[in-house]
Amino acid sequence: MLIKxxxxxxxNKRGRFTEVAKLLGDAGINMSAFTVxxxxxxxxxxxxxSDIDKAIEVLQSKRYAVSVTEVVxxxxxxxxxxxxxxxDIITNAAIFIEYMYAFAQGDSxxxxxxxxxxxxxxxxxxxxxxxxxxxxxxxxx
Numbered sequence: 001m002l003i004k005x006x007x008x009x010x011x012n013k014r015g016r017f018t019e020v021a022k023l024l025g026d027a028g029i030n031m032s033a034f035t036v037x038x039x040x041x042x043x044x045x046x047x048x049x050s051d052i053d054k055a056i057e058v059l060q061s062k063r064y065a066v067s068v069t070e071v072v073x074x075x076x077x078x079x080x081x082x083x084x085x086x087x088d089i090i091t092n093a094a095i096f097i098e099y100m101y102a103f104a105q106g107d108s109x110x111x112x113x114x115x116x117x118x119x120x121x122x123x124x125x126x127x128x129x130x131x132x133x134x135x136x137x138x139x140x141x
Contacts, residue, residue: 001072001073001122001132001133001134001135002070002071002072002119002122003048003070003071003072003073003112003133003134003135004048004052004068004069004070004071004135005046005047005048005068005069005070005071005112005114006045006046006047006048006049006052006055006056006059006066006067006068007044007045007046007066007067007068007069008020008044008045008046008059008064008065008066009042009044009064009065010036010042010043010044010045010064011041011042012038012039012040012041012042012043016043017036017043017045019062020045020059020064023058023059023062024049024055024058024059027051027054027055027058028051028054029049029050029051029055029058030049030050031047031048031049032047032048032049032050033047033048033101033103033110033112034046034047034048035047035101035112046099046101048071048073048112048135052068056068069114070118071112071113071114072112072114072115072118072121072122072125072132073110073111073112073113073132073133073134073135074086074110074111074113074125074130074131074132074133075108075109075110075130075131075132075133076102076108076109076110076111077107077108077109078104078105078106078107078108078109079107082109083102083109083111086111086125086130089124089125089128089130090113090115090121090124090125093120093121093124095115095116095117095120095121095124096115096116097113097114097115097116098114098115098116099114100112100113100114110133
């Protein structure tokens with residue numbers, strides 16, 4: 001189960017993230033998960049949204065540079081060592097993680113993983129009986 005993630009390049013200027021959030025909200029698009037990384041000149045907003053095609057259309061119409069990548073969303077119990085177990089499996093399969101971000105809610109945590117081989121990563125995790133979250137389920141959280 002792979003999920004499509006948007007990456008949006010933002011100038012490091014006040015209000016840029018606010019503008020994106022308003023554009024998506026006004027279009028009825030929910031942001032289920034996101035992370036922002038930055039350097040001195042620009043930031044990259046990575047996010048999972050409820051309607052990726054509509055989000056791309058809305059953002060590109062306002063001249064945002066948008067790209068789409070596939071990621072894996074892993075369910076982990078929200079307890080010590082659960083993530084380490086998953087990372088061990090990924091490492092032992094010689095899969096490199098480019099980046100990841102996570103959010104927890106109560107007893108569960110969801111980890112968005114961008115590996116160098118997304119299909120192999122999903123396969124290895126499923127083979128080891130770990131639970132992957134589908135995009136449709138992520139939007140319900």
